[in-house]
Amino acid sequence: MGVPKTATEEQIKRAYRELAKKYHPDLHPGDKSAEAKFKEINEAYEVLSDKNKRARYDQFGQAGVDPNFGGGAGGSPFSGDINIDDIFNSVFNDFGFGGFGGFGGSTATHRAATSMPRRGSDSEAEVTIAFEEAARGCVKTVTYAQVESCPTCHGTGAKNGAVRTCPQCGGTGQVRISQRTPFGVVQTTRTCDRCGGTGKIISEPCPACGGTGRVRHNHAIEINIPAGIDNQQVLNVGGKGNAGTNGGPSGDLHVRVNVRPHALFERRGYDVWCEMPITFAQAALGSEVEVPTIDGKVRYMVRAGTQPGDVFKLRSKGIQKLGGHSRGDQYVRMVVEVPKNLSAKQKAILQEFEDAGEDRNYQKRRSFFEKLKKMFGE
Numbered sequence: 001m002g003v004p005k006t007a008t009e010e011q012i013k014r015a016y017r018e019l020a021k022k023y024h025p026d027l028h029p030g031d032k033s034a035e036a037k038f039k040e041i042n043e044a045y046e047v048l049s050d051k052n053k054r055a056r057y058d059q060f061g062q063a064g065v066d067p068n069f070g071g072g073a074g075g076s077p078f079s080g081d082i083n084i085d086d087i088f089n090s091v092f093n094d095f096g097f098g099g100f101g102g103f104g105g106s107t108a109t110h111r112a113a114t115s116m117p118r119r120g121s122d123s124e125a126e127v128t129i130a131f132e133e134a135a136r137g138c139v140k141t142v143t144y145a146q147v148e149s150c151p152t153c154h155g156t157g158a159k160n161g162a163v164r165t166c167p168q169c170g171g172t173g174q175v176r177i178s179q180r181t182p183f184g185v186v187q188t189t190r191t192c193d194r195c196g197g198t199g200k201i202i203s204e205p206c207p208a209c210g211g212t213g214r215v216r217h218n219h220a221i222e223i224n225i226p227a228g229i230d231n232q233q234v235l236n237v238g239g240k241g242n243a244g245t246n247g248g249p250s251g252d253l254h255v256r257v258n259v260r261p262h263a264l265f266e267r268r269g270y271d272v273w274c275e276m277p278i279t280f281a282q283a284a285l286g287s288e289v290e291v292p293t294i295d296g297k298v299r300y301m302v303r304a305g306t307q308p309g310d311v312f313k314l315r316s317k318g319i320q321k322l323g324g325h326s327r328g329d330q331y332v333r334m335v336v337e338v339p340k341n342l343s344a345k346q347k348a349i350l351q352e353f354e355d356a357g358e359d360r361n362y363q364k365r366r367s368f369f370e371k372l373k374k375m376f377g378e
Contacts, residue, residue, distance in 0.1 A: 009049070016045040029190055039181055117248035120147070123241040124254050129225060131262035135294045135319050137227035142255055143220045147242035150215045153206035155245075157213035163202055166195035173197040214243065223255060228270065228322035231259040264292055270319040270328030275335050278302060283336045293317045293330055300332075308336040 003015050019041045028034035047053045125144035149155035156163055165171040169192035179186050191197040205211030223237060234256050241251025266273045276291055286304035290297045293314065300312070311333050318328025342350070359366045 120242040120244040120251040122251040128258040134259045150209035152208035155213040157211045158202040159204040168194040171199040173199040227320040272318045272330045277335045
């Protein structure tokens with residue numbers, strides 16, 4: 001049992017509980033090694049939990065407790081059959097395993113567990129919407145597959161509803177197995193192989209569902225997508241998932257929302273960002289421009305001397321906050337475009353402009369060269 005010779009009764013009991021729970025045959029059906037280990041654990045505990053037997057074992061070893069030896073205990077500690085359910089009832093109740101079929105539970109409990117209503121699993125679907133639809137909200141039709149009760153057999157899985165009681169388990173869903181051990185005949189229970197624990201046998205499966213009692217159909221549903229929904233967020237539609245069993249409720253439908261990228265706008269939280277290209281003259285002289293927003297165009301006065309990369313804010317022109325009424329802002333980054341493919345006249349005009357320029361017109365340029373002179377001591 002993995003305990004030292006000096007182990008206390010409480011340590012022995014705790015080790016026994018853990019090992020018995022680990023190797024119980026109901027948890028390892030068909031595993032001969034686990035079954036053998038389980039028997040060894042019971043034999044060991046039967047000896048170590050008895051002070052007299054433990055003393056004989058410490059003095060004589062196995063011969064001190066084996067009834068086949070002359071110096072043994074003189075006979076089996078059990079007379080007749082024993083039921084493993086009775087032995088382990090208190091042990092496994094301490095660990096919260098009262099519902100297992102082979103110990104701490106009853107066939108009635110198991111039968112109730114297999115026939116009780118169960119909630120159906122959830123279904124999943126996806127929908128793709130435009131950037132503006134996510135910002136304003138919209139209504140979309142979503143198509144999804146749903147597992148539901150077979151309408152032909154009404155969920156029984158049997159043709160014409162013909163279901164009979166399992167003859168192997170008598171409708172309990174469990175069968176009892178007796179095994180002879182050094183302590184007598186140990187009885188355990190396990191799930192019935194023939195009916196799978198349902199207690200019922202289907203003689204002729206329903207042709208529509210193949211005996212499963214469930215079929216898969218495609219459905220279409222309209223859902224309201226709220227304003228402010230973001231890319232990859234999931235909406236939950238209650239009761240539109242897969243059908244439950246034994247009269248249980250249906251699961252939910254989870255709809256993942258994909259938002260297509262926009263050609264001009266970029267979302268950051270509830271704010272919207274965009275770039276606004278302007279000419280050199282507009283940046284230098286100032287100009288009124290039309291700025292796109294998700295609500296349409298607005299007019300904005302670009303101040304004289306605007307620099308490339310300057311950002312201005314349009315208050316409350318962003319995305320509506322999900323579940324609220326306030327909105328984020330829109331930020332516009334100015335992109336000053338340098339002209340290309342100039343004509344001879346344009347070049348001459350620009351050269352004349354350049355010749356007439358002064359250092360005070362270029363603050364960054366002047367600051368740069370002042371730092372450069374200090375760096376080289378000029």
